[in-house]
Amino acid sequence: MTAAVEPERTGELLRLAGVRKSFGGNVVLRSVDLEVHPGECVVLIGASGSGKSTLLRCVNLLEVVDDGLITFDGRDITDPRVDGDEVRSRMGMVFQAYNLFPHLTVLGNVTLALRKVHGVPAGEADERGLAMLERVGLAGRARSRPDDLSGGQQQRVAIARALVSSPRLMLLDEVTSALDPELVGEVLDLLGELKDDGVTMLVNTHEMGFAREVADQVCFLHDGVVHERGAPEALLGDPREERTRAFLSRIRAS
Amino acid sequence: MSRDSTTSGLVDDWAPSAAQRERDAWRRRQTVRSTGVAALSTVLVLGLAGAAVVSSPGFQRVRETYFSWDKAVDSFPAVLEGLWLNIRVMALCAVLIVALSLVIAIMRTVRGPVAFPLRLLGTVYVDVFRGLPLLLVLFLLGFGGPALNLTGLPRSALFWGCSALVLSYSAYVAEVFRAGIESVHPSQRLAGRALGLGYAQTLRHVVLPQAWRRVLPPLMNDLVSLQKDSGLIAVLGVVDAIRAAQIETARDFNYTPYVVAGVLFICLTVPMARLTDWFARKQGFHGAGGML
Numbered sequence: 001m002t003a004a005v006e007p008e009r010t011g012e013l014l015r016l017a018g019v020r021k022s023f024g025g026n027v028v029l030r031s032v033d034l035e036v037h038p039g040e041c042v043v044l045i046g047a048s049g050s051g052k053s054t055l056l057r058c059v060n061l062l063e064v065v066d067d068g069l070i071t072f073d074g075r076d077i078t079d080p081r082v083d084g085d086e087v088r089s090r091m092g093m094v095f096q097a098y099n100l101f102p103h104l105t106v107l108g109n110v111t112l113a114l115r116k117v118h119g120v121p122a123g124e125a126d127e128r129g130l131a132m133l134e135r136v137g138l139a140g141r142a143r144s145r146p147d148d149l150s151g152g153q154q155q156r157v158a159i160a161r162a163l164v165s166s167p168r169l170m171l172l173d174e175v176t177s178a179l180d181p182e183l184v185g186e187v188l189d190l191l192g193e194l195k196d197d198g199v200t201m202l203v204n205t206h207e208m209g210f211a212r213e214v215a216d217q218v219c220f221l222h223d224g225v226v227h228e229r230g231a232p233e234a235l236l237g238d239p240r241e242e243r244t245r246a247f248l249s250r251i252r253a254s
Numbered sequence: 255m256s257r258d259s260t261t262s263g264l265v266d267d268w269a270p271s272a273a274q275r276e277r278d279a280w281r282r283r284q285t286v287r288s289t290g291v292a293a294l295s296t297v298l299v300l301g302l303a304g305a306a307v308v309s310s311p312g313f314q315r316v317r318e319t320y321f322s323w324d325k326a327v328d329s330f331p332a333v334l335e336g337l338w339l340n341i342r343v344m345a346l347c348a349v350l351i352v353a354l355s356l357v358i359a360i361m362r363t364v365r366g367p368v369a370f371p372l373r374l375l376g377t378v379y380v381d382v383f384r385g386l387p388l389l390l391v392l393f394l395l396g397f398g399g400p401a402l403n404l405t406g407l408p409r410s411a412l413f414w415g416c417s418a419l420v421l422s423y424s425a426y427v428a429e430v431f432r433a434g435i436e437s438v439h440p441s442q443r444l445a446g447r448a449l450g451l452g453y454a455q456t457l458r459h460v461v462l463p464q465a466w467r468r469v470l471p472p473l474m475n476d477l478v479s480l481q482k483d484s485g486l487i488a489v490l491g492v493v494d495a496i497r498a499a500q501i502e503t504a505r506d507f508n509y510t511p512y513v514v515a516g517v518l519f520i521c522l523t524v525p526m527a528r529l530t531d532w533f534a535r536k537q538g539f540h541g542a543g544g545m546l
Binding site for chain 2: 066078080081
């Protein structure tokens, strides 16, 4: 199962070909192939431990792949000569548990990367940060500490923090899994609006309703590979593969 | 979550692709290169520094006064014998300090108005003995204690010196323990009490085991510090490694015995420091909550 390393085609923003990742003897990703086009929202589904989070971390170069090719913006980012910080500065990532910095204000969280990574002057950074907070409906809480916010608000701040430096690609890792049920909606609504704004997203989620409404493409990750992929109606409504069917019925039963 | 058992043990016929082999080779070349650069620069810096020291005008005198081999061999047995005393003092004091400071820490963390005198006593103790210089406590107890002629208490300088060390160190270590106890999330106490455990039982079976794990690295740091400070009892005339070295030095004003004592102390603390490092690493992260 070697990676088919071929010159990248144009068109897609992100392409994975034969990506493999193992931890010790535990092979989590065997050979993952995936494309994300500009403006597209690709949703990854799969059981716990199927490697969805690992996949996002590999894309963000937080994990070094064992094999395979990842091209981002037409460049091979698995090349060890690539500057990972520079690549990450063009992606936005949102975590399951928000991971906001508790010692900074909401605005401080949102503007940190602008000021320290992108070299934006403090005044302009605050302006852009406030505009972004306005966008996620939290301009009034700019001076609050993250701990004083609800989970849904914190996650919206985390999304604003990732979005404020205009990343080419947003990586969202189970962003609603830590939220109380009544707070899930506000975050998913925001993601839907981002999609309408043309933000490119690669999303891990267990929210099948979101996948159905917002995704352009749904990929079912199983056994270390993309087991089945397709348009949301087709994949979620009438999956071809037995495994996909079984996974979806387990989700619905709960 | 990536380590879930559902995907473990996938068997496949993976062999690295050409691109991966090329990347691996590049990484290996980088490693070899940086190792080479590191080795070269280390040799260069150490060589230059060594040459500068050896060629400096006073070097010959320094060597005779501090690094005389014969003097070192001569004084070694006496200093080593003194060090044995340091080791015994350190071991005994460490045990007493842990016991006393744990009591103080618990006194300081007990809640409720009834326990106010306990908290006050603990706080005053810590304030006093953390504020007093260790040397002053040593003088007070080491010279004053035997002169009191108290019945039932020995008059040896060693006993009073150890008491001073225990009293002083317990104040610091109690604060370490208290920080550990307070770092255990309140929800843990709540869960313990919800099971029907009493206050003391919760402390003993839920809070302290977690606190202990967290504070062990800083505690070991204090132990390293105690190993050296056990030498301070030399000021009371007890013949430990430092005092033995002083006696040897006084004969001919050659300071090599001090260097011998210093090297021995370092040999004593380095294993302790490595053990601390290893333990802290093994423990991993125990701070505030979060998910990865």
